[in-house]
Amino acid sequence: MSVRSRFVLLFSIIGFISTLFSSCFKDEIVNTDPGFKLRFSTDSVFFDTTFTTIGSATKILKVFNDSKDPVVISEAKIRGSQGIHFTCNIDGIPGNDLNDIRIEAKDSIYVFCKVKVDPDQNLTESPFILNDFLDFTINSNTQSVVLVAWGQNANYITNKDNIGSQTLFTCDLGTVTWNDPKPYVIYGSLIIDECQLIIPEGARIYIHGGLVIPPGVNDAPFTDGRIFVGPRGQLTINGTAEKPVKFRGDRLEDEFKDKDGQWGGIVIFNSNRINKFSYLDLRNSNFGILADSATTLHLDHTIIDNVVLNCLIGNHATIKATNCLFSNSVGYNVVLTYGGNYNFDYCSIPNVSGQSFAMSLDNYTCDQDELGNCIKGSVKTNKAILVVRNSILSGLDDDEIKFVDAFEGAQPDQFQYSFTNSVxxxxxxxxxxxxxxxxxNCIYMKRTDKIYVNENNSLFQLDSLSVARGIAVPIPTIQDDILGKIRKMVTPDAGCFEYLP
Structure with missing residues (x-):
C-alpha cells in the first residue's frame, strides 16, 4: 500500500470514530426534570468539635443521583459568609462556588466540607453557632444542606442525631447542676423531664432560635429554641444579686442587643414540683415564661424583658412573683388565663407598647371558631384568684387591666381579685x-404622673417625683428590692425598685 493510501485510510478511520463519538454524545439523555431531587447522606453537616484554640475539622457529605440518566448540577455554592468559616471540595474540585458538576446515572459524588474556627475571636466574627448552607442548583431547582459548627468554647446542648430538634434532658429522677464556668448553649429545644436541673449563680444560658417553617401545610410556623419542663421535671435557678443567671439568644453582637424574638421561651408543663427562679434575667425571646396546666412557679428578683408576645403567662397555674419586672412586650405583659392562683408583691409591670394591656385575668377556656368566638358547649371554667400588693401596673392606655369573668359576676367566688397599696x-x-x-390604698395614675426615670429607654427605676414612692405597706418577709437593696422599713416604695437617691 502506498503512503498516500495509508493516509487516506487513517483519516477515514479517524473520521468514522469522530462521527461515532459525536453521535453518542448527541443522543445522550441528561435529566432535565425540574422536579428531580438529589439525595444526600444527611440533611445537615454537623461539626460537633469544640475548639479551645484555632482548629479545623472535616466532614463528608455524599450526594446521590437516583435517576436512570446523568444529571448536571449547574451550581454548588456555600450561601453565606463567603467561605470565612466553611470551605468545600466537591468531587475532587476545591471551591465554594462551582458549576457544571456531573453525576452519572445511579451514581454519587463525595463532598468534603471543612470548618476553621478561632474561639478567641470576638462574637461578631465567631459567634457561638456558625450556621450556613451548601446550595445545589439542578434543573432550576435548589436544594440545601445545613452546615453547623461551634464557634466558641462553651457547653453545647443539642440532639446530635437531629440537630435543631428537641433534646430530652433526663437523669433518672436525680439532680444535675450546670456549674461549668463556660456558657451553656442550647441548639434547638430542650425538654427537662425526670430530672431536676439546677442553674447556679452567674450561669449564662444562650439559646439558638429562629423561625421554623414546618413541612405540613396546616402546621403553623414557630420560633425554635424553647426550654420545656415536663411533668416529672424541675428547673431551679439560683442566681444572686451580684451574679444573676442570664438567659439570652446566642447572638451577642451589638445589633442583636435589643432584638426580640431571638429564641422561644420557657414552658413548664404540668410539673408536680415547685419550679423556683431567683435572680433570673431573661431577655429577647418570643415569650418569657409559660406556666401551664396546674404548674407551681415561684419567681423572685426576676427580669423578663423585650419579648414579642407576653412576659409571663399563667394557664390554670399557681404563680408567686416577688420583686419582678415584666417589661417591653408587644403583647400583654402578664396573661393569667383559665383561672389559677396568682400573687404579685413588689412587681413593676409597665406596658410601654400601647398595643395591649399590662395584665389580663380570666377564668375560662374554650374551643374557638374562625372568628375567635367560643364554640357553644366548649367553655370550661376554673376559679381565678389574684392578689396584687405594692406593685405598679402602668401604661399608655386608659385601662391597663383586663378582666373577663365567664360568670359575669354571678358566682363571685369563681373570680376573686384584690389590689393593695399599688399604682x-x-x-x-x-x-x-x-x-x-x-x-x-391604691393610686390611680394620670397621664401626667411621674413614675419611672425614663420608661421609653427602659429605665424603670423610680423617678424622684414618682407617685409610687412611699405608698407600699411593709411585708415582713420581703426586706429588699429586685437588686437586693434593703427597702425602707416603714414607708417602702411600690414596684420592684426601691428609690435610692
Whole structure:
C-alpha cells in the first residue's frame, strides 16, 4: 500500500470514530426534570468539635443521583459568609462556588466540607453557632444542606442525631447542676423531664432560635429554641444579686442587643414540683415564661424583658412573683388565663407598647371558631384568684387591666381579685363599684404622673417625683428590692425598685 493510501485510510478511520463519538454524545439523555431531587447522606453537616484554640475539622457529605440518566448540577455554592468559616471540595474540585458538576446515572459524588474556627475571636466574627448552607442548583431547582459548627468554647446542648430538634434532658429522677464556668448553649429545644436541673449563680444560658417553617401545610410556623419542663421535671435557678443567671439568644453582637424574638421561651408543663427562679434575667425571646396546666412557679428578683408576645403567662397555674419586672412586650405583659392562683408583691409591670394591656385575668377556656368566638358547649371554667400588693401596673392606655369573668359576676367566688397599696392605670374600672370594693390604698395614675426615670429607654427605676414612692405597706418577709437593696422599713416604695437617691 502506498503512503498516500495509508493516509487516506487513517483519516477515514479517524473520521468514522469522530462521527461515532459525536453521535453518542448527541443522543445522550441528561435529566432535565425540574422536579428531580438529589439525595444526600444527611440533611445537615454537623461539626460537633469544640475548639479551645484555632482548629479545623472535616466532614463528608455524599450526594446521590437516583435517576436512570446523568444529571448536571449547574451550581454548588456555600450561601453565606463567603467561605470565612466553611470551605468545600466537591468531587475532587476545591471551591465554594462551582458549576457544571456531573453525576452519572445511579451514581454519587463525595463532598468534603471543612470548618476553621478561632474561639478567641470576638462574637461578631465567631459567634457561638456558625450556621450556613451548601446550595445545589439542578434543573432550576435548589436544594440545601445545613452546615453547623461551634464557634466558641462553651457547653453545647443539642440532639446530635437531629440537630435543631428537641433534646430530652433526663437523669433518672436525680439532680444535675450546670456549674461549668463556660456558657451553656442550647441548639434547638430542650425538654427537662425526670430530672431536676439546677442553674447556679452567674450561669449564662444562650439559646439558638429562629423561625421554623414546618413541612405540613396546616402546621403553623414557630420560633425554635424553647426550654420545656415536663411533668416529672424541675428547673431551679439560683442566681444572686451580684451574679444573676442570664438567659439570652446566642447572638451577642451589638445589633442583636435589643432584638426580640431571638429564641422561644420557657414552658413548664404540668410539673408536680415547685419550679423556683431567683435572680433570673431573661431577655429577647418570643415569650418569657409559660406556666401551664396546674404548674407551681415561684419567681423572685426576676427580669423578663423585650419579648414579642407576653412576659409571663399563667394557664390554670399557681404563680408567686416577688420583686419582678415584666417589661417591653408587644403583647400583654402578664396573661393569667383559665383561672389559677396568682400573687404579685413588689412587681413593676409597665406596658410601654400601647398595643395591649399590662395584665389580663380570666377564668375560662374554650374551643374557638374562625372568628375567635367560643364554640357553644366548649367553655370550661376554673376559679381565678389574684392578689396584687405594692406593685405598679402602668401604661399608655386608659385601662391597663383586663378582666373577663365567664360568670359575669354571678358566682363571685369563681373570680376573686384584690389590689393593695399599688399604682394602677385604670379609667373605666374607677367607675366599677365591684372593682373599687376590692382595692385598698391604691393610686390611680394620670397621664401626667411621674413614675419611672425614663420608661421609653427602659429605665424603670423610680423617678424622684414618682407617685409610687412611699405608698407600699411593709411585708415582713420581703426586706429588699429586685437588686437586693434593703427597702425602707416603714414607708417602702411600690414596684420592684426601691428609690435610692
Amino acid at each position: 394602677l392605670k385604670v379609667d373605666d374600672y374607677q367607675k366599677d363599684l365591684y372593682f373599687q370594693e376590692r382595692n385598698s
